[in-house]
Amino acid sequence: MSRLSFGRLPRHIGIIPDGNRRWAEKNGYEKQDGYKFGISPGFELYKTCLELGIQEMTFYGFTIDNTKRPSVQTKAFQSACVDAVRNLANQDADLLIVGNTESPLFPKELLPYSKRVRFGRGLMKVNFLVNYGWNWDLNCSLKNSEAGIGGNMANTIASSDISRIDLIIRWGGRRRLSGFLPIQSIYADIYVLDELWPDFKPEQFYRALTWYQDQDVTLGG
Numbered sequence: 494m495s496r497l498s499f500g501r502l503p504r505h506i507g508i509i510p511d512g513n514r515r516w517a518e519k520n521g522y523e524k525q526d527g528y529k530f531g532i533s534p535g536f537e538l539y540k541t542c543l544e545l546g547i548q549e550m551t552f553y554g555f556t557i558d559n560t561k562r563p564s565v566q567t568k569a570f571q572s573a574c575v576d577a578v579r580n581l582a583n584q585d586a587d588l589l590i591v592g593n594t595e596s597p598l599f600p601k602e603l604l605p606y607s608k609r610v611r612f613g614r615g616l617m618k619v620n621f622l623v624n625y626g627w628n629w630d631l632n633c634s635l636k637n638s639e640a641g642i643g644g645n646m647a648n649t650i651a652s653s654d655i656s657r658i659d660l661i662i663r664w665g666g667r668r669r670l671s672g673f674l675p676i677q678s679i680y681a682d683i684y685v686l687d688e689l690w691p692d693f694k695p696e697q698f699y700r701a702l703t704w705y706q707d708q709d710v711t712l713g714g
Contacts, residue, residue: 499702503659505549506542507681509673510535512665512689514566519689525569527691532577534693539584541695542617545702549618551655553673557626560598567598574623575602585613591652592624599624609654620655627672647676657681659710662701664690682708 510531517527535552542550554574560567581588590606592599603623633651647653652674658681661673666687670678684701688694 499545500706502545502547502702503682503705504547505551505656505658505660505677506547507658507661507673507678508535508538508550508552509661509663509665509671510553510690510693511663511667511671513570513691515665516689516691523565525563525566528566528570528573529576530691532573532580534690535577536580536584537695538693538698539581539586539617539619541698543585547617549620549656551620551622551658551674551677553671554592554621554623554625556622556672557593557596557598557624557629558672560624571598571600574621575600578603578606578621581619582612585616586619587611587615587617588619588621589654590621590623591630591655592622593626593629594624596624618656620652622674625652625672627675631675650676652677660684660701660705662686662698664688664693664697680710680712682710 513527513531514524516530517524539550555570559570578588587609588606589609590603594604594607600623630651634646634649655674655677658674658677661678661681661683663683664686666685668685682705684704686697688697
């Protein structure tokens with residue numbers, strides 16, 4: 494399937510890769526083992542987006558709330574995020590990691606990427622939410638305001654370098670945003686897949702894009 498198969502493509506896609514723990518239990522693993530099986534699907538999706546000409550994608554790594562899970566699970570998804578970024582260094586992407594870097598739960602290996610870094614030819618913006626929280630994100634705007642940094646709120650939040658999202662795709666059947674970039678998601682269309690994230694196949698992504706063709710994008714107008 495090629496780019497010409499679609500009348501229009503979302504410029505920016507948000508990805509919520511849910512279902513790793515359920516997949517692990519279903520396949521005879523411990524819950525924490527599911528996260529490492531979610532790395533390869535991410536790169537397959539990245540390559541598919543690149544082939545189609547998608548300009549930007551944002552991938553949900555883990556949230557501040559997720560770190561309330563048992564430590565063995567927390568360490569597992571922290572490690573998976575680090576491994577994913579190390580693999581991305583061999584690709585063509587402009588990477589930005591957004592999350593609370595002041596927390597000890599933020600992987601120190603990822604600190605260099607809290608400012609956008611170009612890998613290879615930088616063909617697509619890739620944003621990775623790591624130790625991210627919607628409340629933390631919005632509170633940065635309040636802190637900037639108190640520091641005398643004014644202007645549009647969208648320009649003063651922690652995730653201000655991430656643009657408005659056109660389409661959000663969530664795997665795993667849950668019909669909620671789970672705090673995913675509340676400002677950028679305000680006009681996003683949301684497509685939910687029942688398949689668990691480690692079972693990703695490009696056909697699932699194409700299904701979402703096909704559905705997107707029929708959505709009325711008015712941005713409130």
